[in-house]
Amino acid sequence: MSFTQPKEEKEIEEALVKDFQAGNPDAYDKIAELYQKKIYALSFNLVRNQMDAQDVTQEVLLTLFKKIHTFQGKSAFSSWVYRITLNASYMKLRSKKKEPNISIDELLPSFNSAGYQQEKIQDWSENSESLLFTNETREVINKAVGLLPEKEKVVFLLRDVEGLSTEKVSEVLDLTIPAVKSRLHRARLFLRKKLSGYFEEYSSQKGEA
Amino acid sequence: MICCKECIDLLYDYIEGSLDQNTSKSLEEHFEECPPCIAFLNTYKSTTTLCRDTLNQIEIPDEIRRTLQSFLQENRDQQEKK
Ligand SMILES: [Zn+2]
Numbered sequence: 001m002s003f004t005q006p007k008e009e010k011e012i013e014e015a016l017v018k019d020f021q022a023g024n025p026d027a028y029d030k031i032a033e034l035y036q037k038k039i040y041a042l043s044f045n046l047v048r049n050q051m052d053a054q055d056v057t058q059e060v061l062l063t064l065f066k067k068i069h070t071f072q073g074k075s076a077f078s079s080w081v082y083r084i085t086l087n088a089s090y091m092k093l094r095s096k097k098k099e100p101n102i103s104i105d106e107l108l109p110s111f112n113s114a115g116y117q118q119e120k121i122q123d124w125s126e127n128s129e130s131l132l133f134t135n136e137t138r139e140v141i142n143k144a145v146g147l148l149p150e151k152e153k154v155v156f157l158l159r160d161v162e163g164l165s166t167e168k169v170s171e172v173l174d175l176t177i178p179a180v181k182s183r184l185h186r187a188r189l190f191l192r193k194k195l196s197g198y199f200e201e202y203s204s205q206k207g208e209a
Numbered sequence: 210m211i212c213c214k215e216c217i218d219l220l221y222d223y224i225e226g227s228l229d230q231n232t233s234k235s236l237e238e239h240f241e242e243c244p245p246c247i248a249f250l251n252t253y254k255s256t257t258t259l260c261r262d263t264l265n266q267i268e269i270p271d272e273i274r275r276t277l278q279s280f281l282q283e284n285r286d287q288q289e290k291k
Binding site: 036057061111115145191192195 | 280
């Protein structure tokens with residue numbers, strides 16, 4: 001479910017941006033309508049509360065309005081919007097108390113000297129479907145994502161949650177493609193480990209009952 | 210034969226389908242002989258799906274949508290006065 005913008009959609013968007021740059025207010029309304037959900041969702045996943053996500057969304061919409069003349073089309077318009085959203089979300093987070101980040105390395109897989117897995121790996125993938133829509137599972141997932149270090153979290157949100165392509169993420173974050181891949185892989189390993197703790201406990205309880 | 214560590218380092222590209230044929234083949238050979246790595250692969254994939262499906266559900270609450278709407282309207286009124 002990768003988000004690749006259809007060509008037609010991209011052309012419509014480019015035309016809207018041009019219209020807006022030329023001073024057509026209706027074009028701005030359409031741009032705001034097109035992007036506000038994406039802006040809100042990404043900022044919500046970073047700041048984790050509705051009021052702050054609303055503040056960020058307003059700020060981003062205002063910035064788009066005020067700064068549209070500085071957009072030169074060197075990167076895609078959507079990349080520009082994502083960048084503004086990330087900056088505004090980080091500003092918001094910085095104004096709050098920060099929870100200490102845990103080290104991602106402790107949660108990466110461990111191997112013996114021959115390179116073989118050291119821990120017992122349970123396959124909980126089969127029963128995870130049925131657990132998906134419980135509030136508890138949702139809570140566990142939100143918490144786990146919340147614990148990701150910022151560098152990995154942002155790559156994970158853009159690529160796996162928003163569905164942007166690897167190339168697009170590298171454009172938005174100004175990272176090389178290998179850097180995007182390695183951060184995403186680390187994020188997935190970290191989350192897998194976190195979710196494993198939860199699902200393994202769940203299935204052992206179910207086994208005992 | 211490749212070891213588990215190499216196997217897990219290759220997972221990302223394996224899922225993307227971007228490994229060359231030989232590497233892909235040795236990875237699959239490893240899977241055949243290593244149930245823990247299959248479990249790892251399955252749960253690695255599930256993790257992505259579960260997280261995406263959970264975090265994807267975010268909609269703008271109606272109240273906030275209304276606030277944004279009037280915010281945009283105000284902004285527009287201000288511009289038109291100028
Ligand atoms: Zn293995």
